[in-house]
Amino acid sequence: MNIPGDLKYTEGHEWVRVEGNVAYVGISDHAQHELGDIVYVELPEIDTEIDAKEEATNIESVKAAAPVYSPVSGKIVEVNEDLEDSSELINSDAYGSYIFAVEMSDKSELDSLMDADAYKEFLEKE
Amino acid sequence: MLKRTPLFDVYKDYEGAKLIDFGGWELPVNFSSGIIAEHMIVRENAGLFDVSHMGEITVEGDTSEAFLNWLLPNNVLRMKENQCLYSPMCYSDGGVVDDLLVYKYNRKKYLLVVNASNASKDYKWITQENEWVKKELNLPEFENLSETMSSIAFQGPKSTEYLAKMAGAEVKDIDFFYFRDDLKINGIDCIISRTGYTGEVGYEIYVDRKDAPSVWSYILDTTKDKGVLPVGLGARDTLRFESKLPLYGHELTKDISPLEANLGYFIDLENDDFCGKDALVKQKQNGIPRSLRGCEMIDKGIPREGYKVFLDGKEVGHVTSGTKSPMLNKFCGLVLIKRDLGLKLGDEIQIDIKGKLKKAKLVKTPFYKNI
Numbered sequence: 001m002n003i004p005g006d007l008k009y010t011e012g013h014e015w016v017r018v019e020g021n022v023a024y025v026g027i028s029d030h031a032q033h034e035l036g037d038i039v040y041v042e043l044p045e046i047d048t049e050i051d052a053k054e055e056a057t058n059i060e061s062v063k064a065a066a067p068v069y070s071p072v073s074g075k076i077v078e079v080n081e082d083l084e085d086s087s088e089l090i091n092s093d094a095y096g097s098y099i100f101a102v103e104m105s106d107k108s109e110l111d112s113l114m115d116a117d118a119y120k121e122f123l124e125k126e
Numbered sequence: 127m128l129k130r131t132p133l134f135d136v137y138k139d140y141e142g143a144k145l146i147d148f149g150g151w152e153l154p155v156n157f158s159s160g161i162i163a164e165h166m167i168v169r170e171n172a173g174l175f176d177v178s179h180m181g182e183i184t185v186e187g188d189t190s191e192a193f194l195n196w197l198l199p200n201n202v203l204r205m206k207e208n209q210c211l212y213s214p215m216c217y218s219d220g221g222v223v224d225d226l227l228v229y230k231y232n233r234k235k236y237l238l239v240v241n242a243s244n245a246s247k248d249y250k251w252i253t254q255e256n257e258w259v260k261k262e263l264n265l266p267e268f269e270n271l272s273e274t275m276s277s278i279a280f281q282g283p284k285s286t287e288y289l290a291k292m293a294g295a296e297v298k299d300i301d302f303f304y305f306r307d308d309l310k311i312n313g314i315d316c317i318i319s320r321t322g323y324t325g326e327v328g329y330e331i332y333v334d335r336k337d338a339p340s341v342w343s344y345i346l347d348t349t350k351d352k353g354v355l356p357v358g359l360g361a362r363d364t365l366r367f368e369s370k371l372p373l374y375g376h377e378l379t380k381d382i383s384p385l386e387a388n389l390g391y392f393i394d395l396e397n398d399d400f401c402g403k404d405a406l407v408k409q410k411q412n413g414i415p416r417s418l419r420g421c422e423m424i425d426k427g428i429p430r431e432g433y434k435v436f437l438d439g440k441e442v443g444h445v446t447s448g449t450k451s452p453m454l455n456k457f458c459g460l461v462l463i464k465r466d467l468g469l470k471l472g473d474e475i476q477i478d479i480k481g482k483l484k485k486a487k488l489v490k491t492p493f494y495k496n497i
Binding site: 033034036037039040042058060061062063065084091 | 160360
């Protein structure tokens with residue numbers, strides 16, 4: 001299972017890449033594999049204020065829709081528009097395909113996320 | 127504990143195969159290739175499905191023909207030997223118990239193939255609960271073979287060519303909705319019908335439960351170099367969806383009449399009395415309340431089962447099935463809506479997708495047609 005060491009992870013299988021004050025959020029390789037072929041990503045609206053653990057958007061596979069939660073609180077400042085017409089990018093490159101980015105209002109929330117080792121252990125237990 | 131088919135042990139040979147609970151059965155939603163690739167192989171080449179979970183019931187005896195002709199809205203009297211017939215099976219109020227295939231050996235012997243999730247309900251309905259039984263009319267003998275009979279579906283434009291090499295050239299002479307029970311695959315007796323649930327040329331192969339793994343492996347081993355893949359339930363659903371083949375629990379339920387589901391072609395209202403006839407005749411005379419239509423999203427989003435359909439702010443029905451069509455690469459849905467809206471192809475409706483009204487337009491169905 002592909003779990004890059006430079007990212008943080010949630011129990012909901014989101015990953016976070018931190019660039020300064022901005023958190024880029026996607027779903028893990030494990031999550032894309034569980035969902036199967038992804039056919040639609042509903043992109044959240046820019047400037048939306050969001051709380052940590054709040055539903056930010058939905059990813060739809062052929063069979064079902066799965067919610068994506070924001071790992072951190074703040075304001076949505078970017079969305080990955082490439083996914084609008086090519087949602088399958090998440091299947092082919094889960095870590096290269098962020099879904100949305102949050103300008104964090106409280107960077108200490110990152111401390112509660114898992115590092116790669118902890119996420120790996122979490123997946124093994126799940 | 128979920129039920130397993132005799133092919134359960136072969137699923138693990140496919141890395142990435144994902145198992146789900148499908149009406150109490152532990153079945154693969156996809157094998158290694160994923161739903162879309164498995165869908166495409168059936169449209170372009172051929173794919174193999176484990177459909178051993180389906181229920182099989184034999185009907186035997188002097189009154190078999192008369193009983194089935196009463197039990198089912200389609201006309202059993204017109205069937206020839208070795209022919210198959212699709213029919214809904216209705217309650218007396220016209221609601222649907224299940225939809226099924228009838229295989230006719232002769233006037234005294236038939237095989238019914240029913241949906242897995244309905245198999246025990248159907249058996250009870252057929253053998254104990256219907257009016258024929260209650261009137262103590264002469265019943266044929268029934269046997270539930272669901273535990274001993276297994277089935278594999280081999281579907282796709284190349285399936286005839288491949289199967290003829292395995293089961294004999296006679297396969298090429300099996301007409302659409304006919305079957306043979308005197309053919310063998312790798313020495314194993316099978317029933318082979320030219321039927322399926324994909325909208326492609328294809329076959330359903332019935333074997334004894336103990337023989338299912340060897341027939342499965344033989345077909346895949348023989349055709350591996352041609353690119354044939356095992357196909358899971360996910361693609362089975364998207365294939366039947368594109369071809370607008372109804373799925374019980376979605377397009378057909380006890381609360382949806384087969385006329386509403388646009389299955390009038392499979393209901394012979396001129397036939398002798400059958401269970402549900404009065405209700406269906408009355409419905410046809412008084413106006414069929416709803417109609418099953420196809421739509422394509424104009425706005426983005428996937429219309430999923432149960433989502434409400436609106437026209438000019440008024441609720442007019444619901445989505446029965448919806449997905450992204452792999453062949454059309456469009457978000458499509460089947461909607462059961464009021465019939466008297468006067469809507470034409472191309473007209474706009476709205477679908478409530480997670481609280482937002484998204485635009486869609488009515489389109490021709492089947493969404494995709496190859497044969």
